[in-house]
Structure formats: C-alpha cells, structure tokens
Amino acid sequence: MIIELGHFALILALATTLIQATLPLLGARRRDAALMNVGPVAAVGTFALIAASFAALTSAYVRSDFSVLNVWQNSHSMMPLLYKFTGVWGNHEGSMMLWVLILAFFGALVAVFGRNLPHTLRANVLAVQGWIACAFLIFVLLTSNPFIRLYPAPLEGQDLNPILQDFGLAVHPPMLYLGYVGFSITFSFAIAALIDGRIDAAWARWVRPWALAAWTFLTLGIAMGSYWSYYELGWGGWWFWDPVENASFMPWLAGTALLHSALVMEKREALKIWTVLLAILTFSLSLLGTFLVRSGVLTSVHAFATDPRRGVFILGILILFIGGAFALFAWRAPTLRQGGLFSPISREGALVLNNLFLTTATATVLVGTLYPLALEALTGEKISVGPPFFNLTFAPLIVPLFVAVPFGPLLAWKRGDLLAAAERLYFAMGAALLVALAVVYFATGAPVLAALGIGLGVYLMIGALADLAMRSGLGRIDAGKTWHRFKGLPRSVFGTTLAHFGLGVSLIGIVCATAFSTEMITTMKPGDVKAVGGYEVRFDGMRSETGGGYRADVATFSALDGAGRVVSTVSSAKRFYFARQQPTTEAGIRTFGFSQLYISLGDPEDGGGRVVRLWWKSQVVMIWLGAVIMAAGGVVSLSDRRLRIGAPARRRSRTLARPVAEPGE
C-alpha cells in the first residue's frame, strides 16, 4: 500500500511540475501576479510529493519488502541498517529518485527564499526548474520506475553490491548530486534572464551563492569519491581520468569558472553574456555526465544501466535542454547590455584569464572523453584516451593558472598594478624557491619537476595568505590595528584565501604522492619483516572472520619504528560476500602525519606465503585535505553578510541584512 501511495505521489508530482512549468511562465509574460504566484506553491508541492515518494521507497528498503522489484534486486534482509538506507540510491532507479528529489528540493528553496526576487524573474526561474523536473520525472516513470511490484514476493533479496556496502555510499552520491543538480539553479536563472531579456543586480547577487553552494558540494563529492576509490580498490589510486570521473570533473571545472566570472558580474556588471553562457554550459555538462553514466555509450563495464531505451531518452532530454538553451542564448544574448569597462591588468582581467584556462581545461577533458566515441562512430576506428593523455595536456594548462592564482586577489578592480602585486608576492616566491631547493637537497634523487611542483604548492599557500596580510595592513600599521582590520575583513575574503590555500595543499599532496611514494610487491610469511617508507612492517599472521553477509581472511601486520618498537597494528583483508558470490579487498591503512602506510592482501602462494602489496603513500592525505579546505572556503564565503540576502540558509537575518544589501567590501 505504501509503495502504491509512493508511486501515485510520483505521478502527481509530474502533474504539479507541468503546472509549475507553464502557468508562472504565462504569468510572467502577461504580468499576471496571480498566475506567477502559482510557481512557488507548485514548486513546494512538487518537492513534498517527491519527498513522500522517496520516503515510500526508503521504507520499502528499510522493511526489506522484497515484493518491490527494485528492493529485491538491491537489498538483503541481513544488511546493516545504514546500508538499507543508502541502498536506496545504490542502483540506477533509486539514484534517479535521489536526483529528482534534490532537484525539487532546490526548486522549493528558490520558492521559499526567493520572495525578494523580482516577480517575473522568480516565476521564470521556477518554470525552468519545472521543465527540468518534468523531463526527469517522465524519464523515471517510463524507463526507470522503482515502484514495480514482484509477484510472488521472494523470501530473500539479491543483496546490495558488496563494494557499495560502505560508508562512502552514504556520502558520495548525495554530495555529488547536490553539486550536479545545484547547478540547475544557475542554469534556470540564466534561461530566465534570457527569456526576460535583461539581467539586473538581483540576478547576479542570486546566482553567485547558488554557484558557490553547488561548487562546494561538488568539491566534497568528488573528493569523497576519490578517497573511497583509494581505499576500496585495493591499490591506492585516487584519480583515473575515467570517463565517469571526467563526467563529474567537467562540471566542477566549468563551475569554478562560473564562480569567478559571476564575481566579476556581481561587482562590476561586466562579463554578463559570458556568465550566462557558463551557467548554461555547467549544467549542460552535468546533464552530459548523467547521460554518459546511464546510457551505456561508454561501451564499458562502468556503465550503470545499459538499457538503450534509457540512453535514447536521456539523449533526447540532453538535446532538448542543451540545444534549446543555446538556441535561446544565440537569439537573446545580443539584447543583454554590456557592463563596466576594465583594463587587461586588473582583477577583472585576472578573472578572465582564470576563465580562459579553466574553459580550455574543460574542453580538453570533454574532447578526451568523447573523442574515442566520436571517432568510432564516424570511422569505426578504435582508440583509447587515458591518463597519459590527460596528464600531458592538463598539466600545461593548470600550471600557468596556478602561477596566476595569487595575483588575482591582489590586483585592484578596473585597473591594477602588476608590479605592486608581484612585490607583495616576493615572500611567497622566495619561500617557494627555498622549499624547492630544500627538496632537491634533502630528498636526494628527487625529480626536479617534483621539487618545482612542491614549490608551486607552497607559493599558492603563502600567496593566498599574502592577500589577507595586505588587506589587514600587516607590517604597515601597528599590530592592534592590523588585528582589528583583520577581524573586520569580509568573510568572502577569508573564503577566497581558504580556497586558494587548499589548492596549494592538494597540489603538494598530488606531487608528493606521485613522486615520493614507494611500492613493494612481495611474498610474506608470518614473522617476515619488510622495510617501507621509514617503517618496518611485520606480518603477524592470518585469521578468519565472519561479518554481515560475508566471510573474510584477515591478515594482521605491525608497523615497527627504527628501534623495533611496535608503533601500530594494521589489518588488511579479503572478503567474500555470499549472496552475490563476490570477493572484495579491504586495504589496511595507517596514517602517519599526512602520509599513509597502505597494505593490500594478495593471494596465498604455494609454500604458505602470501602475496602482499605494501605502499608508502607520501603526503597523500593532503590531496583530500586540500579539497576539504577548498570546500570550507566555499562555506565561509557563503556566510558573507553580502550574500545572506540571497542565500538560502539565513532566514532570520535576512531582514536584518536588507538595509546593507549594497556590496560592502
């Protein structure tokens, strides 16, 4: 019964999205307030209905109701409760439900917190959200319906894929979708602006926090996915340039560009057309990612659900929205008035440069991802585009960008002084040089490129702090005043500093993990000791274990320091899940500072030995730490007073913030 109610709620939601997609739009054209006011009501209604439907599906999972096909395929009565919850989106149908749920959630947020938006703008934005929701609800109902019943109901389910039975599933997909789908709001704003034919201050002030929020979630989602694969795949790779990974990386790159160009638009009213284009591009790339993952065109075992009907359907949605958006853009963009002037050497100029590099990087990833598909479709020839290609093309684009990053915030708006900015970065440059030299000196045989990479990371970190130092007048005025100014700096300044600082942290992590990690593949017997990364690792022995739905061979190791004392014990296991007859590798990981000892268990050898893979992953934690710092920058920047007027999270203070709505930096 609950399942049928959930099913009906989903169908009703489709009906409300149809209302949401049409009436407000009509109202905006006719300047009819009553019609426009239908928008928020419909948006909130859609969200409530989809939430109810999602809750019904979740309850079926929690109750292990195997009379529902989707639950039977992806759940098991013996699974821990957490995985019964997360199992809801551990499959194609359920993850699409999460997708539309988040979409409707964002629509409802605009409806509830958008009261101070111009009426026609809000009506148009909600209508565009309605179109997207409508298209995806039809997709779910026609091709990926999770509410299909099974009769007679089986006694036991087929279990969730063992690899998904992990905490990562609870965090990674929701974060990633909050990011992907969050960009639908900026897309809707862009389309609404094009329909209206004008962009005003309210538009810019609204778009930036949304882009920022989506970007923050996407950053965390990607970082979480990277760490998950690192510990789950069993050999400690953290980025593979896999098409499915690229599908999430492209919206991130474009979203980062959008974030920066929206800044120019908000402050200086310049780059309007470009910002609109980027907003469209970013969400288009999110949609493309959805298509690539779910259509099966990747001719890859990575594909989610290789049902050609689904692929064709999403391709239709893709063409409709992307094609429609670009057609609208070509038609209406010339009517948008261009804003403020600036010289090439200025904050605006630096942000344009940022956009140039990020857009080129996005295009590079896009071409690399789609080229094999296109070539095969056109000529039948098969080629591969893998990590060596991306590393080779991506690095030259990203290094100059990183060099330019600290300059940006130090340049004045409108017209800046490059020399003065460089002078403020002398300290950062000097420190970077010193660190690079130290790396070459102390790590004998260190590749020069690695030393330079670490230097660049240090330069980014200190360069980010240089902006704070300059703004608070460090060294120019007395300490008390400096502190006072420091406290009074807008939060967005701290946000920028944190994000740029995090970039440096990640870069150092990537360089060190690539250049200084060591690996040992060997056969060990209990009692054997091997040296890895300054520690000795002793194989203590094997034991068997059983857990929720699996049995495991667990090997225990001890990490010994130079004096032979046990510093830590590590266990590494191979599990075998009964229901799906699948093995998994559970790597043993110990963190020392920012580095990790990573032990992966191989097969038994003849003669009682065991294949063991030992890695010393140098500074590897910094990769994800940097991403978390970047995301923290996003959160801090979102809490800036000037954004609260549009930000969704600050209901009470919004009325207080209204008198100071003018950008006050």
Place this chain on the structure above:
Amino acid sequence: MRRVLALLALVALLAATLSPALAVNPDEMLKNPTLEKRARVISAQLRCLVCQNESIDVSDAALAKDIRLLVRRRLVKGETNKQVIDYIVSRYGEFVLLKPRFETKTLLLWGTPVFIFLCGAGAMFVYSRKRGGGVGGRPLSAEEEAALSAILERADKRSE
C-alpha cells in the same frame, strides 16, 4: 556514482577471473630492477583490452597478465621501450595505447586544447583593444595617497 561505477567494473573483473589476483604479482617481476622499472612505466601506458580504462599495470585480468609478461620478455631481449610498445601495438592494435599517437585521425584530439586556448586568448586581446582603451584616469598623486590613508586611519579609529 562515478567512482561506484569504476568499483562495479572491478567487481565484474574479479568475478570474471578465476583467481582474483591484484595486478602485478611477485612471480612475474624481473630480477633486474632497472628493467622491472621500465616494464612498469610501459605497463602504465597500455590499456587492458578486456577491462575499459584500466592500464595493464593495475588490472587483474588474465589478458593483462599475458601482456605484462610479454612486455617483460621483450625487455629482457634488449628492446627499447619504443620497440616494445610498437610490438604490442602491432599485435593488439592502437586501441591498446592509453595515449593516442599524434596523427591525422587524432589531430582534433590533440589540437582542440590549443585551438580553444588560442581562440580565447585572441578574443580576450581583441576585447581589451576594443573596450579596454576606455579606462582613462591616472594613478593617484602623492598628496591624494596621503589624504586617502588619513581617511582610512580615521575610519579605523572610529570603528575601534
């Protein structure tokens, strides 16, 4: 879901191979560390043909193991890295290369980043020539700088 999917791939592979062994095993490694290191470098550039988007260096498929052994045999014979890679390509086709060669059919692949960058840079240049000229004004004079900092000082005092 992206990472999940890569994980699914691994599961499929593990299930497909009879003895799930992860990537390079001790018994296939060469005694000579320099040669072994070269073998690893080469392996990272070759695709495992039955598992998409994994190099043979990290793949645990049987075919990947065969190619790994083949690479090592050719290296022991004294071939250069390029000769080994050419040999593998002659046997398995260009699909095996994770970094496609630069030739007519990959012109667009290698050229697009350069093309986009140049177009963007060109557009920036034209734009700044056309519109940037309008930014007039001159830098502040010494007196003006002094007056400005005086105002800032006062603002600091007031807010203290």
